[in-house]
Structure formats: C-alpha cells, structure tokens
Amino acid sequence: MDQQFNLPQRQSPIGVLVMFFDTLQLWARGLWPVLLIYIVKFKDLNSVYLVFGVAAFLLIVALIAYLKYLNFTFYLDSDNDEFIINEGVLNKKRTIIQLNRIQQVDINQSLIQRIIGVYELNVDTAGSAKKEGRIKAVSHALAVALKTRLSVNEISKDQLQSDDETLINSVEDDKPLVKISFLSLLKVGITTNYVKTFGLVLAFIITIFDNVKKIIPEYDFSDEELESYIDQGLALKSIGFVFFVLIAVILMINLIRVIFKYYDYQVTKHNDSLVLSFGLLSTKSTIVKPEKVQIVTISRNYFQKKMDTLEIKIKQATSGDRQNNKSIIEIPGCDENEKAAIFKFLFRNIPEKGIQLKPNYRKLVFSLLLFIIIPAILFFALANYVDPSLLDYVFVVPIYVVFIGLIVFFGYLNNRLYISDDFVIKQSGAWDIDNSIVDTAKIQGVTTSQLFWHKNADIGSIIIHTAGGDLAFQLGNFTTIKHHVNEWLYKIETSDSNWM
Secondary structure, X not given: OHHHHXXXXXXXXXXXXXHHHHHHHHHHHHOHHHHHHHHHOHHHOOHHHHHHHHHHHHHHHHHHHHHHHHHOEEEEEOOOOEEEEEEOOOOOEEEEEEHHHEEEEEEEEOHHHHHHOOEEEEEEEOOOOXXXXXXEEEOHHHHHHHXXXXXXXXXXXXXXXXXXHHHHHHHHHOOEEEEOOHHHHHHHHOOOOHHHHXXXXXXXXXXXXXXXXXXXXXXXXXXXXXXXXXXXHHXXXXXXXXXXXXXXXXXXXXXXXXXXXXXXOEEEEEOOEEEEEEXXXXXEEXXXXXXXXXXXXXXXXXXXXXXXXEEEEEEEOOOOOHHHHHHOEEEEEEOHHHHHHHHHHHHOOOOOOOEEEOOOHHHHHHHHHHHHHHHHHHHHHHHHHOOHHHHHHOOHHHHHHHHHHHHHHHHHHHOEEEEOOOEEEEEEOOOOEEEEEEEHHHOOEEEEEOOHHHOOOOEEEEEEEEOOEEEEEEEEEHHHHHHHHHHHHHHHHHOOOOOO
16 A cells, blocks of 8 residues: 555546635635625626626636645655645645654545545644644545555554555445434434533624614614513513523524534444544544543433433544644444443443542532622622612522522532542533543643642642643542552553553
8 A cells, every 4th residue: 555655646636626616715715805895886896897807716716726736746655654745836835744643534525525526634643733634635445545544553564565445445344333323313412512502592693683783773762662662471471482492493503513413423443443434414534543542521411311322522632722622523422332332442441430539628619609709799899889780680690699509519519530440530510421531541641739728638639631631630638649649650650551
C-alpha cells in the first residue's frame, strides 16, 4: 500500500465541483454585505450589468477552484513516515504530518459530495485545535485505503504491501458490533439536550422579536388601552398554550437533530480498532483505537434509565482547547449489553467502581452561598437602593431558590469519585448523571491542593490530568487522596504503556 501513496496524487477529477462549491461558499461568507445590498436594491439594478456581474463572479470562482484542484497533491513519505499535503494558488502551503502523531482519521460525506459521488478525508493530530489535513474529494476505495494506512501504524510492512481491495473489503464485510436502532434514536431525541435546545429557541425568538420591532413602526398605546384589550383569563390560557408549544418544538428539534446526525449508527470491530459510521444526509466514518482513548463518559438521566438507554462519549488526545469539545466521539442510544461490548473492547474488561470518595458538606454550603444566597442578596439590594420596580418580580425569587437549590443539592449527592486498581471514575451531574472513566495507565499527571483552613478537617482537592482532558474532584478525604496519588505517580514513572 505504501507504493500506491509514495507518488504525489490528486483528488478525483470530479472534485473540481467540490472545490467550486467550497470556494463559492467561502467567498459568499466574505462578501455577504455586498450581496445583501444587491438583494435589497435588486429592482434598481440594470439587469444586463447584474447578469454580467454574476457571470464574471462565477467565472472567477471557477478559475480559482480549478487552480486549487491542480495545485492540491498528497503523498506518503515512507522513508520519514510522513504524510505530506501540498496546496495553494498564490501562497503555496506544505503540510507535513508525522504518522505517529495522527490521532484520528475521519471519512465524511456532505450532501453535495454524496450527489457528486466523492468523499472527504480529515486527518487530526494530537496537540492541534483543528484538522491538520483535509482532502475534500476522493473515491470511497481510495479514502478507505488511505484511512487504513494512516490509522494503523503498527501493522507490519508485509501487511501494508497487501492488496488494497482486500483491506477495503475486510472493513466493509465486518459485522457491526453495535447497531443503534431507529427506536433508540427516538428515545435519545426525546430525553436529551432540553436546556441547550431551549436556549437556542429562546435566542431565535428574541432575535425575531427585535427584528420585528425595528421593521414595524411603533404605536402609542397607553397602559389603560392595553389592559382593555387583554383579558387576564385569556392571557393565562395563552401562556399555557405557548408553554406546551415550546415543549413540543424542543422535542421536535431534538428528534430531527438526533435522527439526521446519528441515523444508521454502526460500530464495527476491525482488527484492533472500532470503526464508527453514521449520518443521514451528511455521513461520517471514523476510527477509534483503544490505546488512544483517554476518557470515556457514560451519560444518562432518569428517563433514559427507565428506557434502558445511555450515551457514551469518547475523548482522545487533544490540545486542551475548547474547540476540541466538538470532536468528542458520541455513541448515542446504547443499552447495557451494547455498552458492555464496547467497554470490553476499549478496556479489555468492564470498569468497576472501587473505593468511594464523597465531597465534604462544605462543598454544598459553598455552592448554596454562591448560587442562591449571594444572588438573592444582590436582587434585594438592587431593588431597595437602585430600582424599586424590581420588587414587582419578587415572585421569581422563590422559584429561582427552589429550582437552583434542587440542582445544587442533587449535584452534591451525585458528586463522587470512585478509585479501583485500574480505573478512576468521576460521577457528577444533577439531572444528566455522567460517569467519566480514566484508565490509571493513561494518567499523565496529578495536581493536589489543600487550603490551610481545610487541614484540620483533612479535606482537599485533586485534578487528574490526561491527554484528553482533566478530571477534578473537590473537598474529598485528603489522606485517601494522597495515598492513591502516590500509587499513580509510581505507576506513571515505572510504566512503559503506549497512551497514544
């Protein structure tokens, strides 16, 4: 296979169309103010000049896209174990990726790429906040063969020189280890992302309302006139109707998002890796290698527990930037048996909870002070000394206290750290309960801290550092924490395991 990629290769010839649409989208984003002016003044424009201008614009975009296609080449330097990408029109760019630094290789297919019949290959490395290599238009056979070569660095040279079609067919012929059913996706759609979706809907409504206010002229209505038009009973019914409509919209948005994103989700075992593929309009395929997995999180809430469904999130090595939260690998809609099958492959055995560490009651007190007492004092201080009209909304205070109080209380009850010989499990969450699992062999460093007024209570905090992120636990028994930290540090110094 190395011989196939040793010579510079171009993308599929039909990839010129992908380059055209990509360049057109890029230019449209940069020139959207000009396009907006043209749309607003469309009736005042000379039709001949308009057609000529649009044709000239598309011709320039097509020329640039073609030059991008000609100058885009990629090849494998077997002597130096490097994957090299050359690109650029005027400013030439050469990207050199060390094979041993490649963290993840994805095969994606957008709607346009699906219509054209090509695939996109993304190469991600540890320590980078973005995709370092992106090939936008290759055939499926070439994409799979290249992904196999870039992802599997440990296989022998004899195997690398085997027939490409054999490798491709071996991936496609494997039976799925886990296949998420449509019913499971429906369960996930109606039981997740309530707060996030509500925030998006609320932001959309506020944006529309602000724009309508700017477009529609303001009219002078006195309070008496408004009250005469509004029936209080009808207003309460309207509020209830809007509330139920909002819930229905949130559920519908969640369902659509989950189905479009995760449709036909399959987890296939291939050699020593997991191959994940999913998507309705835009499909994605990625490889997960057990030795590169850093943190695995199980997430589920009360409804999901009753429905025997959960979500698995996998974190591999990252640069530590927030952008990398987007690259977390999610496996939604698993049941207990499917979770066990995935865990046996990733960890070789099922992680079990060992010694339990609970946070000291001071953590609950501090959280109540920070999120309830201080905000309530600030509200009444502002109402008394700055704006007395705020007292009209005093009924919100008990609702806020009860709602936030429940979140803080259940968050405290669920906050636990479990330590066994091989695993550390951090449990957290008020409604969605997360169990984040770290193999102790993947720990890169440990930070402990103790405030001087916590010494008599023998409590302190710990942060476990991995290449995929950190796990933090506050105000646990400090003697127990230090004991296990010494064990982990000894294991770090004496271990020769490959965490990458």
